[in-house]
Every structure is written in structure tokens, then in C-alpha cells.
Amino acid sequence: MxxxxxxxxxxxxxxxxxxxxxxxxxxxxxxxxxxxxxxxxxxxxxxxxxxxxxxxxxxxSLNSRQEPIMSWQQYVDTYLIGSGKCAEGAIISAGGDGGIWARSPGLRVTPDEVSKLLRAFVDPGDAATSGIRVGGRKYMFLRSDGDAVYAKERDDGLVAMRTRTALVLALYSKGTVPGECATAVGRVADYLRQHGY
Incomplete structure (x- = not known):
């Protein structure tokens, strides 16, 4: 220094x-x-x-918004996939445009899927009757608490958490404890919230 x-x-x-x-x-x-x-x-x-x-x-310290030097992709690779608790992951714009900021290579999410997932945070009625689709796969809606949405399909499932500007999404597969995937997603979402995202 x-x-x-x-x-x-x-x-x-x-x-x-x-x-x-x-x-x-x-x-x-x-x-x-x-x-x-x-x-x-x-x-x-x-x-x-x-x-x-x-x-x-x-x-x-004079500005509450943090400028990431780490890329969005590195958040997905290091803190979601790298946790060993998420099989796939993405960070998506919560602004309604469905913009994908970063995703794991095998995960394809359409703007329509993002739009319906975002709606489940504020009005889970449609998700409860129709399910949630991510990557073309249908998941049964479990619950939404306003900040998080949970869904599953047999032994697999998804956890999505919303911040002011981002949607942190992760899929887990058989053998993963859903709560551990939720913890990994929650850490990323909390970090983004703390830094103005």
C-alpha cells in the first residue's frame, strides 16, 4: 500500500x-x-x-452501491455452483425484461419463464395452479414468502430469491438437501441486497 x-x-x-x-x-x-x-x-x-x-x-464507503469487479458469471460459478449445493444457477434482471446477467452453461431460461417466476413473488396464485417452468421443465410450486419462491419436481427443485434489481435462481438435484441450496442462494441474494442491488 x-x-x-x-x-x-x-x-x-x-x-x-x-x-x-x-x-x-x-x-x-x-x-x-x-x-x-x-x-x-x-x-x-x-x-x-x-x-x-x-x-x-x-x-x-461514501456510496452504498458496490461496483462489482467480480463478474456476474463468477458469482454463479463461485457461490452457487461452487457451493456444491446447486446443480444450475443464474442471476437475472428483476426489472421485467428477462435479461440474463449470468448463468451456468446448461441452464436456458426464457423471458416468459422469468416473467412468470417474478409474478410468483407477488401473486403466487397462477404459479400454484400452473406450476413454474424453468429451462422448459415444469416444477410444482411449493411456496412464496415475498422474497423467495420454492418449487420442486420429484427429487429436483428450484429456489429463487429476489433483490431490488436481481433474481438469484438455482436448481438442485437428487441428493441435495433443499435447505442447503436455499442457503447458498440466500447468501448471494443477501450480499447483493447489502450492496444496493
């Missing part, structure tokens, strides 16, 4: 590094990825979250 900043580490599943800086050119220590911030620094504190795979997130 240059420019007289201080580095604070907190032991967590991920490593948070707070950088307080008054000058220019800040870098993370050599033990992690290098991030350069050049020019006069217009912030008092930045927080860098370094995931176990050394991917970086950047958060501005």
Missing part, C-alpha cells in the same frame, strides 16, 4: 481489506490481486472484498 494508507483485515469466509487513503496510487498487498487506483484519491475509505479465488469487489 502506498500513499500512507492503512490496511485492516477481518477474518471471514472472504477477506475484507479496508484501505484509507489520502493520496494517489493504492495497491493491494502482493499476497492478493493487485488493484491500482491512480490520480488524486476522491474517497476516504474503500473496502476490497477478496474472495477465496482472489476475485475482487470494490465498495465505496
Amino acid at each position: 502506498v500513499c500512507g494508507g492503512q490496511i485492516h483485515r477481518h477474518e471471514c469466509p472472504e477477506l475484507f481489506v479496508k484501505v484509507r487513503c489520502t493520496g494517489a496510487d493504492a495497491t493491494l498487498p502482493a499476497s492478493s490481486e493487485k488493484l491500482n487506483i491512480s490520480g488524486p484519491v476522491a474517497f476516504k475509505t474503500k473496502t476490497f472484498l477478496v474472495s477465496p479465488s482472489k476475485n475482487l469487489f470494490l465498495s465505496d
